[in-house]
Amino acid sequence: MRYSRLFNQTLRTSPAQSEAASHQYLTQAGYLRPLASGIFAYLPLAQRTLRNIASIIREEMEAIGGQEVSLPIVHPAEIWQQTGRWYTITAEMGRFKDRNGHDMVLAMTHEEAVAAIVHDVIQSYRQLPALIYQIQLKWRDDPRPRAGLIRAREFTMLDSYSLDRDEEGLEVQYQAHYNTYHRIFERCELPVIAIQSDSGMMGGVQAHEFMYLNPIGEDTIMLCSSCSYAANRQVATFQKDHNSSEDLKEVEKIVTPEKKTIADLVEFLQISPKRTAKAVFLMAEMHGTEKLVLALVRGDMELNEAKLAHAIQASGLRPATEEDILLSGAVPGYASPIGIKNTLVVVDDQIPHLRNLTVGANQSGYHLKNVNFGRDYQTDIIADIVSAEEGFLCPQCGHPLSSQRGVEVGNIFKLGTFYSEQMECQYLDENGASKPIVMGSYGIGLGRLMACIAEEHHDENGLCWPLQVAPYNIHMLSIKDKDGAVQPTAEDLYEQLLAAGISVLYDDRDISAGVKFNDADLLGMPYRITISARALSNGGIEIKSRSNETSHILPREQVLPYLQKIASRH
RNA sequence: CGGGGUGUGGCUCAGCCCGGUGUAGAGCGCACGGUUCGGGUCCGUGAGGUCGGCGGUUCAAAUCCGCCCACCCCGACCA
Structure with missing residues (x-):
């Protein structure tokens, strides 16, 4: 290509409205132009780069038996209603009506569309296993696009879907993707680590994210420097300490005027926050209705909403208002599970091992000392619902964890049979029995990958x-x-x-x-x-x-x- | 959605606080002519702008006031 014919225009100065080096250089060098927030035009240089990334991906996907397809980006609402995601995903989904008034969806991802096609194509165990993939546009109306291609609303993604008879088959394809993804990133010369992750809106049982560690990233990753443990902070666990050797003491009501926060309380009583428990109120979206949730965690711990949502199978959480809380009989600032009603109580799994904690008395100006789980209150749900922090102990080896920021450039999910059951994707086995297809879904964001490569490979020029x-x-x-x-x-x-x-x-x-x-x-x-x-x-x-x-x-x-x-x- | 910031030609910005210099400025880029020729040469000429939008105040608004919109950053949120 002759430069004099190249469709681009480099800029002497980089545009002011960008922070990330990748965004600045891709714009300044004429690869990229913004059209709207999170929506970009790819100029010829970017298009060629993306095409090269795509051919690496195609080669590697074909090598593990993938067959390329192209699924529509406009879907009928029915398939999203069938899996329920029409209802559980809200503002992020692009919707419109066609001329006949039918509800339509802009694809955020393609599980529903794949399942709809698989439903028609796969009839027999003889057709399994199978692996189909595509490199296709997605639309997600993200509340806050940022850093250019790192987080865009319209973006191109490799997404592949494995179809198997059973868990063993899925495990094979999952492993194949795990290795192949490492190879793809290696060929792109992007250093990544695979970490344990949350399955989020995709549903499913096991998931890994491929993270490019860089401060520009928006995910926080907990890492152990002495063993291989690495997990997204949303799911990272750690070793929790106990004091269950103490004797149970009598509950004591104490006067604590205007001590509504843990910080005020421990200052006033001169105790460690580890001797307190705090109640966090949230409204949870569960099966189409909202329910007040009280999450009880040790005073010095931070509630992890991703873990909580998982523990109670909530599709969404929002902070509770004062009115919401008062309805439960609890008093904001002095709340605890003791004596409240109409509330789902979730207790962090550390709490039952802690004795004689100070908690709110559900009465303004009072707390209760020496409160013990089991004796003084009960709940149905005990789960790990707190966030790992830097310095907490590795769940595998006990070494202190560190944290780093990272960009999620790829992920792999074991979906299991959720979608095939919702969408009735079944096959007949050797015995003529009808069984749900076991699915996996795997993705790599191409634009994001290109931006990360630019982030990793640039200098001051x-x-x-x-x-x-x-x-x-x-x-x-x-x-x-x-x-x-x-x-x-x-x-x-x-x-x-x-x-x-x-x-x-x-x-x-x-x-x-x-x-x-x-x-x-x-x-x-x-x-x-x-x-x-x-x-x-x-x-x-x-x-x-x-x-x-x-x-x-x-x-x-x-x-x-x-x-x-x-x-x-x- | 909450907090902060910014909107003046393709890019970077000045002018705004304190309204009036009469056709709204500079540098870069672009066009033309000349000059130079190994790290964004220099000189000249020129094209290009509803000053984000709407409304208001005023003899007069890029400038003051109100509403709205867009974009960026932080948070919430998010495969």
């Missing part, structure tokens, strides 16, 4: 693409000379490279050398070749790798074979 994803392998530029030997040489070499099938961007513009060099650095092709009078008089043509400061001169006739060797690594 611009992007530095890895060879396999770079829009062009070679950035060739000529520097105009007096006697005019440069231009014909450059044209000639360019034609030769094209004929050899090497992907090359040739800066043929009639502008100063500095501009060409700066643009070459900004655009970030892995190799730069310079044709100039100086290089020619030094015996040939200059070659420099983008990530390396030094260049070297190669005789004219050796250039093509040299570049062919580089390109063959593509």
Whole structure:
């Protein structure tokens, strides 16, 4: 491609409205233009990069037996109603009516659509296992898009769906994806770690996320430096301490005027927050109705809403208002499970092992000392509902955990039979018995992946693409000379490279050398070749790798074979 | 949804506080001419703007007031 024909415009200054390096450079170098919040146009350089990422993905998916399909991005509401997600997912789903007034959905993901097709295609165990995948657009009306492609509302995603007879089959395909995803990210030269994760709105039983560790990320990952433990903070567990050797003491009502927070209370009573329990009130969306939930956790712990939602099978949580709380008979600031009604009480699994805690008396200005689970109150639901924090002890080895931020570039889920049951995807086994297909679903965000690669591979001058994803392998530029030997040489070499099938961007513009060099650095092709009078008089043509400061001169006739060797690594 | 910030040509911004310089400015980019030719050369000419929108105040609004919209950042939220 001749630069003079390239559809793009680099910017001298990076746009002010971006913080992430990837966003800045992708915009400044003319890969990307915003159209609306979280909605982007991909210009030719970005499109080529994405295409390269996509071909890596296709190769690797085909290698584990994947077959590519293309599912619609507009769905009839019926299939989403069938799985219930029409009702459980709210503002994030794009909906509209067609001309006949039918409710339609913009695909956020494709489990429903896949299941609808699988329902028609798969009849027999002879057709299983199967693996289908697509690289397709998604729409999620995210409440807060940010950092350019890191979190967009419209985005392209690889999503694959495994279909198996049973759990064993699913395990095989899950493992295959686990390994393949590592290979895909490796080929893109993006370092990632696989961590345990929440299955969120997808439902399902087991899940891993592939995280690119970087402060720009919005997920918090708990890591153990002495063993392999790594988990999303939403699900990370840790070793909890107990004091169950203490004797039970008598409950004692104490006066605590205006001590509505744990901080005030422990200051007033001069006790450790570990000797208190706090009650957090939330309204939970459960099976279409709202219910008040009291979550009881140790005073120094933080409630983890993802864990809580999981424990009570809630589809959504919101903070309870004062009015909500008063209806239960509890007193905000002085609340506890003792004596409240019409409330779902969830107790953190540490609490039953803690004795003689101080909790609210459900009476303004009073707390209760020496309260004990079992003796003084009961509940049906005991679960791990607190967040792991930096310094808490690793659940596997007891070493203190650390935390880091990360970007989720991929994930794999064992869906099990949820969707196949909802959508009636069944097959007949050898005995003629009808059984639900066991499904898995797996995804990689392509735009996000491209942004993460840019984030990982850039310097103060611009992007530095890895060879396999770079829009062009070679950035060739000529520097105009007096006697005019440069231009014909450059044209000639360019034609030769094209004929050899090497992907090359040739800066043929009639502008100063500095501009060409700066643009070459900004655009970030892995190799730069310079044709100039100086290089020619030094015996040939200059070659420099983008990530390396030094260049070297190669005789004219050796250039093509040299570049062919580089390109063959593509 | 809560908090903060910003909207002036393709990009970065000045002007606004304290209304009036008469066709609204600069740099970059773009077009044309010249100049230079290994790290965004220099000079000249030129095109390009409903000053986010609507309403109000005023003899007069980019500037003051009100409402709305968009975008960015933090939080809530989120495969």
